[in-house]
Structures are given as structure tokens and as C-alpha cells.
Amino acid sequence: MYDYLETLNTPQRNAVENIEGPTLVIAGAGSGKTRVLTYRIAHLINKGVSEKQILALTFTNKAAREMKERISNAVGEECAKNLWMGTFHSLFSKILRIEAEIIGYPSTFTIYDTQDSKSVIKSIIKNKKLDDKIYRPTVVQSRISTAKNNLVTPQSYLNNKDIREADKIKQMPQLGAIYLEYTRRCKKAGAMDFDDLLLETNILFRDHPEVLEKYQRRFHYILVDEYQDTNFSQYLIIKKLAALKKNLCVVGDDAQSIYSFRGAKIENILNFKNDYPEFKTFKLEQNYRSTRTIVEAANSVIKKNSEQIPKKTYSENELGERIELFNTLTDNEEGIEVAKRILQIKNATGCNYENFSILYRTNAQSRIFEECLRKRNIPYKIFGGLSFYQRKEIKDVLAYFKLIVNPQDDESLKRIINFPTRGIGATTVTKLENAAAFNDLSIFDIASDAHNCQLAGLNAGAFRKVQAFVEMINDLSSKVNMLNAFEMVELVCERTNILEEYDFNKNPENKGKTENIQELMNGIKDFTDNSMEEGKSFLILDYISEVALLTDQDKQGGEDTDRVTLMTVHSSKGLEFKNVFIVGLEEKLFPSIKETSLNKQELEEERRLFYVAVTRAEKKLCLSFVKQRSKWGKIEFCTPSRFLSEIDSQYLKMPLESESNIFIKRKENQRKRLEQHQYGHLETQDSIINSIKGVRLDGKIKRMEELAQIDKNVIIGANPEQLKPQTLIKHQRFGTGVILSIEGKDANKKAVIEFDDNGTKTLLLRFAKLQIID
Ligand SMILES: Nc1ncnc2c1ncn2[C@@H]1O[C@H](COP(=O)(O)OP(=O)(O)OP(=O)(O)O)[C@@H](O)[C@H]1O
Ligand SMILES: [Mg+2]
Numbered sequence: 001m002y003d004y005l006e007t008l009n010t011p012q013r014n015a016v017e018n019i020e021g022p023t024l025v026i027a028g029a030g031s032g033k034t035r036v037l038t039y040r041i042a043h044l045i046n047k048g049v050s051e052k053q054i055l056a057l058t059f060t061n062k063a064a065r066e067m068k069e070r071i072s073n074a075v076g077e078e079c080a081k082n083l084w085m086g087t088f089h090s091l092f093s094k095i096l097r098i099e100a101e102i103i104g105y106p107s108t109f110t111i112y113d114t115q116d117s118k119s120v121i122k123s124i125i126k127n128k129k130l131d132d133k134i135y136r137p138t139v140v141q142s143r144i145s146t147a148k149n150n151l152v153t154p155q156s157y158l159n160n161k162d163i164r165e166a167d168k169i170k171q172m173p174q175l176g177a178i179y180l181e182y183t184r185r186c187k188k189a190g191a192m193d194f195d196d197l198l199l200e201t202n203i204l205f206r207d208h209p210e211v212l213e214k215y216q217r218r219f220h221y222i223l224v225d226e227y228q229d230t231n232f233s234q235y236l237i238i239k240k241l242a243a244l245k246k247n248l249c250v251v252g253d254d255a256q257s258i259y260s261f262r263g264a265k266i267e268n269i270l271n272f273k274n275d276y277p278e279f280k281t282f283k284l285e286q287n288y289r290s291t292r293t294i295v296e297a298a299n300s301v302i303k304k305n306s307e308q309i310p311k312k313t314y315s316e317n318e319l320g321e322r323i324e325l326f327n328t329l330t331d332n333e334e335g336i337e338v339a340k341r342i343l344q345i346k347n348a349t350g351c352n353y354e355n356f357s358i359l360y361r362t363n364a365q366s367r368i369f370e371e372c373l374r375k376r377n378i379p380y381k382i383f384g385g386l387s388f389y390q391r392k393e394i395k396d397v398l399a400y401f402k403l404i405v406n407p408q409d410d411e412s413l414k415r416i417i418n419f420p421t422r423g424i425g426a427t428t429v430t431k432l433e434n435a436a437a438f439n440d441l442s443i444f445d446i447a448s449d450a451h452n453c454q455l456a457g458l459n460a461g462a463f464r465k466v467q468a469f470v471e472m473i474n475d476l477s478s479k480v481n482m483l484n485a486f487e488m489v490e491l492v493c494e495r496t497n498i499l500e501e502y503d504f505n506k507n508p509e510n511k512g513k514t515e516n517i518q519e520l521m522n523g524i525k526d527f528t529d530n531s532m533e534e535g536k537s538f539l540i541l542d543y544i545s546e547v548a549l550l551t552d553q554d555k556q557g558g559e560d561t562d563r564v565t566l567m568t569v570h571s572s573k574g575l576e577f578k579n580v581f582i583v584g585l586e587e588k589l590f591p592s593i594k595e596t597s598l599n600k601q602e603l604e605e606e607r608r609l610f611y612v613a614v615t616r617a618e619k620k621l622c623l624s625f626v627k628q629r630s631k632w633g634k635i636e637f638c639t640p641s642r643f644l645s646e647i648d649s650q651y652l653k654m655p656l657e658s659e660s661n662i663f664i665k666r667k668e669n670q671r672k673r674l675e676q677h678q679y680g681h682l683e684t685q686d687s688i689i690n691s692i693k694g695v696r697l698d699g700k701i702k703r704m705e706e707l708a709q710i711d712k713n714v715i716i717g718a719n720p721e722q723l724k725p726q727t728l729i730k731h732q733r734f735g736t737g738v739i740l741s742i743e744g745k746d747a748n749k750k751a752v753i754e755f756d757d758n759g760t761k762t763l764l765l766r767f768a769k770l771q772i773i774d
Helices: 010-017 033-046 061-075 077-081 088-103 114-127 137-149 154-159 161-166 175-188 194-207 209-218 232-242 267-275 292-302 331-349 363-375 392-405 410-416 426-439 443-447 450-456 460-477 485-496 510-530 540-548 600-614 642-646 659-678 685-699 704-710
Strands: 023-026 054-057 084-086 110-112 191-193 221-224 248-252 280-282 324-330 356-360 380-382 564-568 577-582 617-631 634-637 728-731 735-743 750-755 759-764
Touching: 010 033, 010 280, 023 267, 033 054, 033 061, 033 221, 033 248, 054 088, 061 077, 061 084, 084 088, 088 194, 088 209, 088 232, 088 540, 110 114, 110 194, 110 410, 110 540, 114 137, 114 175, 114 191, 114 410, 137 175, 137 194, 137 232, 154 175, 175 191, 191 194, 194 209, 194 232, 209 232, 221 232, 232 248, 232 267, 248 267, 292 600, 292 617, 292 642, 324 331, 331 356, 331 363, 331 577, 331 617, 356 363, 363 380, 363 564, 392 410, 392 460, 392 485, 392 510, 392 540, 410 426, 410 443, 426 443, 426 450, 426 460, 443 450, 443 460, 450 460, 460 485, 485 510, 485 540, 510 540, 577 600, 600 642, 728 750
Parallel strands: 023 248, 023 280, 054 084, 054 221, 110 191, 221 248, 324 617, 356 564, 356 577, 380 564, 577 617
Antiparallel strands: 617 634, 728 735, 735 750, 750 759
């Protein structure tokens, strides 16, 4: 045990020691918010608060584990072990399992992951004979999710015209009906999706005040990390639970709010003042994570956002290196460059692979980096994406577990009733499914009853096979409370012959699959050995509840050893690495918005996301963009991200006259001009020309002709269809310029072009033979 108070600066220490009453800590990245929260818990325990009276909400399970470890160093392992600390979903699913029956669910309810719930939605759209091009399952799913996170039930959705109109569902008039049916099916299957875990907790607390009171009395102290990303449903749960004792401490940073697309509401921070007028607030201003250069660079970008709570962040760390900016022609080359630099930095500084991370905006970007790292034998781990638990063979085994625990779970049943193959064809399954829908029973209920099977139209052969399946599941179900999770997984594999199905001799590709199942078993063994809580044995239900609630940060392939981390910027929240690469910094990718629909809110959220990415770096930050990227098998030409030119250039390593900087500045000027044009503040021609020329002052900067030669993607005599306002072009006689507008049609199509050295000209495209130079 050690004196944690010694490791805090004065404001941090005040925030830790002031344990009573509502407390708000809003502070910039890396200023020790999570550290304050962690040690506040240790402090509470040291002051005699029982660990059972503390509820601590973290953004990921991994963060909870790490915090527990620190707390256990400060106050001892026993106390830390029994803390209620974890994500909203994992802690409230625990409460829901205890209280399930009051709200009409079995305590063994299944948790549907995104894939499961999408599959239910697809089946409803199909049953209702709706067009899935209009009712796109992903869109329907996200609308339902939004409704749930705003606590709008299907009934209120259907009854409230205003809600429906606000949801702009004119094109999808059946959305409310789908929502209703979806809820009905989940309930029938004894399943909750992720949003239900929060919605049902709210319903539980609303309809059963005695249950709410029980938890209000239990949790004397409630703490929430990353408060800026709580949604309305989470906010309300916290508000209700804290209503009695009002010992609520929330920490967050409005500049890092990056989940508004999932319903997170920055207003929750602002509401804090209204909800708890007696609140105390603590300001943390010193960043301990990053060099001064990185902190200042991040500040220079985020100050462009107009919507933010004013606050300071400074660093007293070393000044550090300037930020490196590089570009490559293709996305493949970007991967090669990053891999090369990792090796260079590693050799130069002697740091480990685990000190590196590559952050990208979308999961799809990971593949190239994986390949490039693999080719150079650089070990890596990758978070999110198609995670381990979403692989087919793993989902198959998990479906057995889910069905054994909860036979009402139709989604799991459909997945494995004929896997491994046992001669139960699709027709039989459809017959069972129809009968289940008709009788408002689950498929397993129908399958378990000879009379129902007969009514469903199963012949004797099909019935016998279905019977054998039902008996096997019943037999396994009868053992769920007798065997621990590991013994259970062994039994399931043995009884279902699933490993034989994935036999290596049948198909060499199966090797990886068997290994994955082996890995799953190892994982279950670890859980079983290490997760014994208060002498209880760890059951398969405990295991599937844990697995269902892993967040993107928790889902990773490969062991947690010395490896480079690959993840999306979203998943990187709260983490830190010595060396960070932020890749793919191109318009439309990061910021990921269409230039045609410039929306201030979206743009500011993207900028916050960029701020999160930059502030993950401790020592070294590298930014990169490419000039062409493959998308859907086609090559797209890219423009550098506006965020690059928003970084105060004094923090960039690249000298101003270098190629990529001109490229960025130039693009930035054009973009601004286009924006002004869109917003109707057209500048005079002269000022526009000056703004473009501004980047070419001093004669130091390379001429565009030279740039065009460097740029290898010149298309000779561009197809007029490709020429749009803002395209950079080159003309044989007039040199380089930018298209201002396109006029006329077909053979008379003309471009108004602002040439760098020859003024504005209107040229007939038929004759102009323009080359595109980016
Ligand atoms: N007083 C301190 N002395 C030394 N190191 C500190 C101090 N406070 C925080 N740190 C270190 O600074 C880093 C950032 O702290 P922490 O992760 O708690 O910040 P945060 O505000 O939660 O960041 P984020 O906004 O990214 O979540 C950590 O490595 C932490 O250990
Ligand atoms: Mg933090």
C-alpha cells in the first residue's frame, strides 16, 4: 500500500478529498480525471466507506479492471474485488438479472448483440413484406436504438405523432410497427438488446419504487468517468440512483464528446448545475500525459469549435519533438511507411511495440496496416472490427451456451438447430418458426411438444431428429447450475461434436477455426479460474453475460503482450501511448462527412474526435494522408484533411515550403472559398486570387507545375464528367489552375478556370485537354 495522495497535485487532491455531495470535474485530456476518480474511490474506502456502497461507472471493462488494480494497490485486494465497478451495461445487467422477474423476464435472459438484433429486424421486415431498400435494416436498427435511448417505448412511438415526425419517418411509415414487433419478439425470446439493458433499468426504477429505493440505499457513493458520453437513458438512471444521497461525482471533458451519433448528450454536463444546485466543481488544468508541443497543437485545433465549455490545459512536460506529417501516394504505401517508421523509432528510442498505436477513423482501414505489419514481423493487436467473438465458429459455440441457458432464445436456436448437420432442413425450421409465431410460443416450445410438431406439419422423420435435438438441449440445460463454465464448455463440445465438424482433415481451412474454439476454451478456463466471486462458482450464464458486454476496447485478438495497437479513434478514448500514428487524414474520411452537406454539429464532433486522437500521444505524434485510396475496388483521389491545416504550423515538423504543406494550404484555401460560396458570402475575385496565391509567396514554394510532376496521378485529357468545381487542373498553355464552375451541356460544356498565372478563363472542354492534378 502506498500514499496515493502524494501522487496528486493540489486541485486533484482537493477533488479526491472532498467526498461528500455532488461533484463535477470537467477538464481537458490527460489532466488526471480518471486518476482522480480512481483515488477518490480508494479514499472513500480508506475513510471507512464499505466498498459495497460504491458504484463506479467506466467506459470499458478494461478501464474498470485497471482502476481496480490501482485501487487494490492502495487499499488492498479484498476491498477492490467486491467493488461494483464496470460499464453501464455490465452493472445494470447485473441488477436486471437480480430483479428480472418483476419486469417479466427470466433471470437467465439472453443479451442480443448487434448482429442478433439485426437478424430479428431483417426477419420482421421480410415477414411484413416491406422493401428492405426503403426499410434498411441498419437504419431501422439505429432508429429503434435512438428511440430506446431517449426512453421512447413502442407504444409512445406509435401514439405520439410529434415523435414520429421528429424522427422523419415519412419514408418509413411502418417503423413504429416494426419497433413494436421487435420488442415483442425479444421479450418472447427472453432477450434484451444493449439498449434494453438501460431502458429496462429505467422502467424497473420507474415502476417499482421499492426496488429503486433498495439500490438508492445501497449505493451511497456513485462515480462516473467519461460523463460527456452518457446518453439520456444513462443520465436518468444515475439521477434516480443518486437522488437520495446525492453523493455523485462525475468527470469528463466536453471537448471529447464523440458519441452523439449513439445518443450521447453533452447537455448532461450542463444539466448537472440544474439538477444539483449545491454542486462543487474542480478544475484540473495540467496535462501530465503529453509533451508541450502535443498539448498546444491539440489546443490550437479544438479552439476552432464554437460549442465548448471554456477551460485551459497546459503541460509542464518537456517541449518535445514537433509533430511529423507525411503523405504517400497510395493507402498501401501509407501502411508501408507507418511500419517502417515504427521500426525506425523503436531502434532509435529502444521503446517496445506496446508503446505504439495506429489510430484510424474507420475499421475498414485496418486491413492494410495489418498486412504491412505482418510482412515485417511486427506483432500487433487489433481492437474492434470483426472481433474474435463475432467469428462464425465462436458464435456457433456461444449460441449453444445461450440456448442451453435460455431455450426461448429463437435466434440462437435457428443458428445451431442444424449445426453440426443433423438432418433438420430449412423447411422443417420454417414450419416450426411459423407455428411458434402463430401460437405466440418460442420455437423450442413447439419443438418440445409432439402434438405441436404434428400440427406444424412435421413428418415422422423430421420429428425424430427434432426430438433428439430437444433432448440434447434439455439434458445440457439440466446441468447449467451443476457444472462450472469450463466443465460445461467441454461437455457441450463433446455432446454436439462441433470440433469434429471443424475437423482439419475435412478442410484445411478449418485449422484456424479449431484453434479459435481452443482459444475460446482457454478464455473460459481463465474466467473460471479467476472470476470466483465470494466463493461462488463461475457458471456458463456468468460467462455469456460477460462476453456479450465486451466493448470494442475489450475485444481484441492476440494476447496482451508486446504488440502495436491498432484501433479506431473512438475506441482509443481514455488510453495513452508513447507513439501515436493518426492515419488517413483526408477529407471525407476524417472528417468523415460529405463536403456537400457541411453540418456544423457533425464537423465539430469530428474535430473533437481528432482532438481525442491527438491527445492520446505522450511523446511522438505522426500524422499521415494519402493522395489516392481504394474504395469499393475503385481508386478515389483524396484531399488532405482540413484538420491538418488547423494545427498551428509552429508545432509541425514539416518546413512550410515542403510539398505536402503547400498541398494542404492550397486545398484549405480552396475549401474555405467553396464553403464561403455555399454560405453565400462570396469574396471578390481579387481576394480569392490572393488567398490562393498567399501560399506561394517568397518564391520559396514550389510551383504547381513541379507539384504536378511529383503527383503521379495525372489523367491525360480528363473526361469532362470528372471535372467539377474545385478540381485542380493543368492546361498545356495556361498552366495550373482551379475550376470555379462548369457551364453549358454536352459539346458546349465549358469550365471557368482560375489559372495561377493567367487569370480567369472560360474554356470549352472539348478542346481544352485538361489534366487533373490531384
Ligand atoms: N499528479 C500527477 N502526477 C503524475 N502523473 C499524473 C498526475 N495526474 C495524472 N497523471 C498521469 O497523466 C496521465 C493522464 O491521466 P488520466 O488518464 O487520469 O487523465 P484523463 O484526464 O482521464 O485523460 P482523458 O481525458 O484522456 O481520459 C496518466 O498517465 C496519469 O497517470
Ligand atoms: Mg480518462
